[in-house]
Amino acid sequence: MAQETLSKAPKTGGDDLDDGLELDPELLASEAEDDGEVDVDEDDGEEGVYEGDDLSGDEDGEREQAKAAGVGTKRKAEADDERELEDTEHVDEEARMADKKRRKKEKEKARKAKPTAPSTTPTHLTPSDLSSLLLASIRESFPSATPMEISDLLPSESSLLPPADFPAGDEPEGSFAPVQRRIEAILQTGPKLKVAAPRVIVLALSGLRCADVVRGVRDVKGNGQVAKLFAKHMKYPEQVKFLANNKVSIAVGTPARVGRLLSEDAITVNKDTVFLLDIGHRDSKTRTLLTLPEIRDELWKSVFSGTARERLLSGGARIGAF
Template identity: 35%
Template sequence: MGDDLDNEWWLTEKEQTEKYADKEQEYDVSNSKGKVKGAGNKKRSYDAVAVVEETSGQVKKKKKPKKKKTEEEEVKESAGQWSDVVASLRDNFKGKIPVIEFEDLILSEENFLPHNEYLNDLSTYLTCTIRKWKKLSASDELKTKSPIVLVITSAAKRAVDLNRQANNFKGKCTSAKLFAKHMKVSEQSKFLSKNKVHFAVGTPNRVSSLIDQDALDITAVKYVILDWNFRDLKKRRMVDIPEIKKDLLNFLKDNVLPTILNGSRLKIGIY
């Protein structure tokens, strides 16, 4: 009688049944792995996927959602500071002027008013930063040709808007509009020479022209406020428009900085 090689005669019938079941389960798992890895297999069992993930040792990391900035943080980031003005001056004139003049372009935080951190309207900003306005505007020492506050902005329309915005701050005082649209230099010169102006707003080009013609005396001006943060319809600030930037930085270099270096207490505001 021939031997039955496949028959494990030393095992009981129950043990043979259990061993056969274990081998069948191992075969099913191995076969499932092959199906998961194959490109053409569309059906994948949940158990097979679990086995592959466990044996591969790869752990999928969930991306952390980016923390959204608060409105207050966004406003603070967009508000210009004194260091931005100094950086613009030095970047613009580096290599274009003598080294001695370039060294004079260094200003410190002491030369500036607090910047408009929360982008308040002009009246609110000026009220918070110029605390002695009533005393200054009522002083008998006020001279012609020299406003107490001189606001520099990019265009005539913006100058008109700012002059209106400052009404709550100004109160009843004399104002001057110093820009080119519909206004001649001679007319503005005549007005400045005959009136004690408290508050003036204008463009850098026209203001510089008036200073050059001795119609405006900046040495007695207490505050120069730069409309730094305002953006036009194209989202451009003064320093983003080449022709305005040139006039602005030349005005600061040729008029404001020498005044400060000569001992004036003039302060620059970043609005």
């Protein structure tokens, strides 16, 4: 029997086991280990790690990743800082622009502010109320002036007349009664009249209005003359000659002409001199001495600026309105 088995030719193909023989499971397991197959633990299903596996590559990779992550974090922090700085600069710029717009708006508002009509008769305005009207007029004439420059132009309240001491009446519009009473009170005090030194100087917005004022105050001139200091009546040299040869109680003129006479010392000003501004009269477009642009500008640039202003204020003249 054994000989028959040995004498049989070996089979080719398939496995090398004779028919009828069973595979040993332990043998299969050992072969799997030799071939380096992965051993799976039935308990956790994780792959086993075997001796000879090279982990250095993984460690190097982890270090590179950590390094890259560190660089990335640093760059992100720098980018955040730059963005924060840009945001801060942007906010500061917006604040500056907002402040600039606010100041420009306030300046424009002040420039466009119009002197309002006095709520009471001009002869009875308080120094504070009259000062407010003068301030608004100055801002109109000098829209680009700084607050300090405007303050230098504005007459001090101490130089403004107090309200008239007679009751404010209900005179019809255009009546000269208030200014007549105001001038009478002024002429009753002070030293005797001198040449070239009018006691009262009235400033009106036009030659036509000056002529009306002359007719309105002629009866209260006292012991002096009434001088007409405006164009189209007397030429400038004639006015200078008239002032130099006559004692004048009341002079009535426009800002341009009076300003020139002041600057050229044709009019003497002292503490008894009173300037009365005709701010109660309005032309056909409701403009006044303080609001009619060309006349308003002459008032502040010819009478209350330069040499004329210096002589007016240094002489101690007082300022009122009617």
